[in-house]
Amino acid sequence: MEQTLALIKPDAVASNAVGAIIQRMEREEFRICAMRMLHLSTHEAATFYHAHKGKSFFDSLVSFMTSGPLVALVLERENAISHWRKIMGATDYRKAEEGSLRKEFATALERNAVHGSDAEETAREEIAFFFSTRERA
Numbered sequence: 001m002e003q004t005l006a007l008i009k010p011d012a013v014a015s016n017a018v019g020a021i022i023q024r025m026e027r028e029e030f031r032i033c034a035m036r037m038l039h040l041s042t043h044e045a046a047t048f049y050h051a052h053k054g055k056s057f058f059d060s061l062v063s064f065m066t067s068g069p070l071v072a073l074v075l076e077r078e079n080a081i082s083h084w085r086k087i088m089g090a091t092d093y094r095k096a097e098e099g100s101l102r103k104e105f106a107t108a109l110e111r112n113a114v115h116g117s118d119a120e121e122t123a124r125e126e127i128a129f130f131f132s133t134r135e136r137a
């Protein structure tokens with residue numbers, strides 16, 4: 001069974017959307033294998049989004065991701081990576097599909113409520129970034 005790393009970003013935590021987003025995860029038949037809340041340091045956020053280093057929005061993204069606590073989860077189901085990205089909706093919330101989490105909860109291009117790994121290799125890296133082996137059930 002495939003696993004992916006999901007984040008409930010600081011904007012969604014601040015607007016009390018954690019429960020609704022986790023409920024959606026369960027409704028989509030993801031198994032929650034690991035979950036924690038934490039407040040990333042600047043160094044941690046920059047490391048997590050290292051693929052975007054050098055892009056115009058990088059500093060702003062790091063600053064947003066460190067603006068408050070977030071929730072990290074490991075989700076498991078068939079086609080977990082692509083299914084979670086479908087449920088999230090497009091990166092730009094203005095283009096996000098009706099019924100997607102970003103359509104419902106995003107309030108700006110950057111403040112888009114959720115993250116999901118984009119491939120098997122990044123899922124492995126991102127899961128290891130947030131969780132040790134013994135934290136994964």
Ligand code: RTP
Nearest residue numbers: 057061090091109110111112114115116117118
């Ligand atoms: P994520 O990694 O957070 O799941 O989002 P994604 O794959 O849909 O989008 P990605 O291209 O990886 O971008 C990462 C996050 O950076 C912010 N962003 N800002 N101002 C901009 O042009 C811009 N572009 C991207 C968003 O918060 C996006 O989720």
Ligand code: MG
Nearest residue numbers: 115116117118
């Ligand atoms: Mg991405």
